[in-house]
Amino acid sequence: MTYELYYWPEIQGRGEYVRLALEEAGAAYVDVARGPRGTHVMMKMMDAHKGTPPFAPPFLKTGKLVIGQTANILLYLGSRHGLAPKSEAGRLWVHQLQLTVADFVLEIHDTHHPLGPSLYYEDQKPAAKKRTAEFWSERVPKYLGYFEQLLTDHGGAYIAGRRLTYVDLSLFQIVDGLRYAFPKRMKAFEEKIAGIVGLRDRIAARPNIKAYLASERRIPFNEQGIFRRYLELDG
Numbered sequence: 001m002t003y004e005l006y007y008w009p010e011i012q013g014r015g016e017y018v019r020l021a022l023e024e025a026g027a028a029y030v031d032v033a034r035g036p037r038g039t040h041v042m043m044k045m046m047d048a049h050k051g052t053p054p055f056a057p058p059f060l061k062t063g064k065l066v067i068g069q070t071a072n073i074l075l076y077l078g079s080r081h082g083l084a085p086k087s088e089a090g091r092l093w094v095h096q097l098q099l100t101v102a103d104f105v106l107e108i109h110d111t112h113h114p115l116g117p118s119l120y121y122e123d124q125k126p127a128a129k130k131r132t133a134e135f136w137s138e139r140v141p142k143y144l145g146y147f148e149q150l151l152t153d154h155g156g157a158y159i160a161g162r163r164l165t166y167v168d169l170s171l172f173q174i175v176d177g178l179r180y181a182f183p184k185r186m187k188a189f190e191e192k193i194a195g196i197v198g199l200r201d202r203i204a205a206r207p208n209i210k211a212y213l214a215s216e217r218r219i220p221f222n223e224q225g226i227f228r229r230y231l232e233l234d235g
């Protein structure tokens with residue numbers, strides 16, 4: 001069975017958390033919107049699911065199911081591909097962590113769009129500077145400190161213990177994204193999250209992830225995505 005992933009074709013964005021899980025699992029999938037007339041096909045697919053339409057990309061089609069919300073997609077994939085614990089308590093815990101990642105992703109987005117997604121970055125630069133300063137002084141230490149502590153408490157291998165889960169893949173993306181968007185700030189901060197940085201390196205070295213990162217399937221970071229490099233925001 002081949003999964004159909006629907007996400008904006010020019011960016012990693014939130015689709016990337018799903019791509020990383022599919023790639024690690026070695027699952028067969030088509031990144032539909034990157035094909036011919038892809039965005040059009042994606043919009044048609046959203047409209048086609050009248051009863052249970054997704055609110056926004058990413059969404060995943062698997063047989064007759066169309067699943068929206070990044071964390072929900074990962075909840076589904078995790079249990080089918082050995083990327084989540086088997087017990088209900090374990091699955092809920094990992095889902096909870098992924099929802100926390102989703103909250104963090106929104107705050108990362110809001111550093112460059114603090115006044116909302118409808119205005120251009122250029123129209124909200126002073127607010128973006130203020131928001132970014134607070135993001136780095138308060139929010140990054142709180143979120144990444146939380147994950148660093150969890151990693152230590154669970155033995156240092158993976159965030160939920162001895163086995164890899166989709167949350168570890170997402171944390172890889174968070175570290176690489178912050179390195180791209182805020183190279184100076186992240187360099188200064190990394191000594192506080194040595195465990196997470198080590199986890200990032202182990203994920204990058206996994207054969208399927210390594211092959212994916214070197215392939216054309218991995219869209220480069222750019223200034224349309226969640227992680228944007230605006231030097232004036234980098235301290």
Ligand SMILES: N[C@@H](CCC(=O)N[C@@H](CS)C(=O)NCC(=O)O)C(=O)O
Nearest residue numbers: 013014056057058068069070071102
């Ligand atoms: N909470 C959702 C957010 C989905 C979302 O914001 N998708 C963006 C792209 S990353 C989008 O296309 N939003 C359209 C909109 O909000 O109008 C998730 O994690 O999947």
